[in-house]
Amino acid sequence: MDILLSQDQKQVQKLSPAMRQSLEILQMPTADLCELIKKECKKNPTIEIDDRRNAVTFSKEKSDLHREFLENIEETISLKDHLLQQVPEWEAKEKEILLKLLEFITERGFFDGDLQNIANSLHVGIDRVEWVYHGLKSLHPHGIGAQNLQECLLLQLDQNAESERVKLAKTLVREYFDELQNGKIDFLSKKLHISSEKVIAAGKMVTRLNFSPMSGFSNERNIAIIPDLKICQYDGEWVINFNSEHIPLVRFSELYKKMASDCCEKDRETWQYLKKQARYGKQLYEAIGRRQTTLMEIAKVILERQLDFFERGPKFMKTLRLIDVSERINLHVSTVSRAVRGKYIDTPHGVFEMAKFFDAGGTESISQSAILERMREIIKSGKTPITDAKIAEILERYNIHIARRTVAKYRKMVNLPNSRQILIHAAGKGK
Numbered sequence: 001m002d003i004l005l006s007q008d009q010k011q012v013q014k015l016s017p018a019m020r021q022s023l024e025i026l027q028m029p030t031a032d033l034c035e036l037i038k039k040e041c042k043k044n045p046t047i048e049i050d051d052r053r054n055a056v057t058f059s060k061e062k063s064d065l066h067r068e069f070l071e072n073i074e075e076t077i078s079l080k081d082h083l084l085q086q087v088p089e090w091e092a093k094e095k096e097i098l099l100k101l102l103e104f105i106t107e108r109g110f111f112d113g114d115l116q117n118i119a120n121s122l123h124v125g126i127d128r129v130e131w132v133y134h135g136l137k138s139l140h141p142h143g144i145g146a147q148n149l150q151e152c153l154l155l156q157l158d159q160n161a162e163s164e165r166v167k168l169a170k171t172l173v174r175e176y177f178d179e180l181q182n183g184k185i186d187f188l189s190k191k192l193h194i195s196s197e198k199v200i201a202a203g204k205m206v207t208r209l210n211f212s213p214m215s216g217f218s219n220e221r222n223i224a225i226i227p228d229l230k231i232c233q234y235d236g237e238w239v240i241n242f243n244s245e246h247i248p249l250v251r252f253s254e255l256y257k258k259m260a261s262d263c264c265e266k267d268r269e270t271w272q273y274l275k276k277q278a279r280y281g282k283q284l285y286e287a288i289g290r291r292q293t294t295l296m297e298i299a300k301v302i303l304e305r306q307l308d309f310f311e312r313g314p315k316f317m318k319t320l321r322l323i324d325v326s327e328r329i330n331l332h333v334s335t336v337s338r339a340v341r342g343k344y345i346d347t348p349h350g351v352f353e354m355a356k357f358f359d360a361g362g363t364e365s366i367s368q369s370a371i372l373e374r375m376r377e378i379i380k381s382g383k384t385p386i387t388d389a390k391i392a393e394i395l396e397r398y399n400i401h402i403a404r405r406t407v408a409k410y411r412k413m414v415n416l417p418n419s420r421q422i423l424i425h426a427a428g429k430g431k
Contacts, residue, residue, distance in 0.1 A: 022287040026294060027338040030226040030247060037248045040284055046274060047281035050249040085350045086139050089376055097122060097132040101145070109144045109213030110152065140353060143213040150177050156209045168202040180206065227346035229299050231310060238310065240299045242292060250285050252278065294339045297329040302357045313349055315373040320358050371400055372410055
């Protein structure tokens with residue numbers, strides 16, 4: 001065998017440490033960013049937290065508006081409230097069952113209780129408890145309530161639009177989880193008769209999922225959901241404000257200025273060290289500024305596109321894609337995706353995950369989320385069990401044109417009961 005040596009010239013784009021830090025800060029939830037700032041200020045002698053905060057309003061030059069926002073915004077939201085916000089149509093007994101189920105959620109977000117015991121303790125039928133339990137597993141944070149890691153990952157994959165990669169990822173998790181965990185790419189490629197590249201791509205999709213749905217929640221079940229922004233009406237005008245009180249301001253410390261002045265000529269080594277730390281401090285300050293600017297730009301597009309949602313409620317949410325925002329604010333779509341991950345907006349209709357406003361499903365004029373809200377309303381208002389075909393017919397009256405099989409798919413996606421399940425549910429109420 002001849003061995004040939006060759007030399008290829010390639011252009012490879014590498015991220016600088018400053019760029020990497022900027023991307024990490026961009027995707028950090030507010031609570032995590034807060035901790036990072038405090039940690040950096042402790043170890044970096046050149047920067048400190050500035051307690052003298054100047055109120056800044058981005059959408060309107062009115063300091064009283066900013067103060068009003070800071071006084072009224074909810075600093076945290078409990079897991080209980082976060083889940084209940086998502087099921088306003090549930091009856092009181094169903095919400096009571098949900099709260100009981102939460103007592104058996106582990107620190108990772110998995111369910112380790114016994115449904116029959118819960119039914120007995122609340123004096124309700126097992127069918128009703130099962131109905132609520134399946135409903136819990138359709139809520140955010142996605143994957144919560146799963147009985148094991150595999151189910152947790154599958155619940156998250158169900159949130160994605162069907163594609164070849166999603167289907168493959170589900171197959172890998174459901175049937176070849178051990179092999180996937182052990183990185184047996186060649187084995188999986190041969191077993192499934194597909195290229196190793198497809199296996200790797202599906203595997204990467206799985207690794208990006210949340211392996212602990214309760215991450216970011218405290219043991220007391222009080223979250224770490226701190227809304228990054230609030231969108232509300234003030235004097236008849238829609239405005240956007242940052243919940244910036246939770247993000248400490250950073251400034252160069254007075255101690256650093258004095259040390260820099262004293263050792264500039266006397267101690268070159270100390271001076272070089274301080275210069276290096278000051279550079280890190282400046283990078284942190286600038287990265288936080290870019291994060292806030294990016295979130296504000298995205299929020300402006302959300303407000304403009306989803307104005308009907310803010311004025312009239314979830315049933316009027318429109319389709320909005322990440323690529324639409326990317327093109328509007330001239331940022332790569334992956335940057336927009338990082339920016340919205342784990343961020344929340346306080347709205348007149350409750351606190352919503354920023355990602356909720358992006359929906360590639362549905363139709364051109366109405367989002368998948370809005371269609372689901374309509375379906376919930378139709379199912380709840382029906383005096384008798386209603387079929388998928390009938391729901392599709394009613395949706396037509398709202399100019400929502402989807403097929404019966406799409407209705408069935410949406411039902412399954414978020415655990416809306418079908419006509420048979422409604423009958424079981426109704427029977428369970430009598431127990």
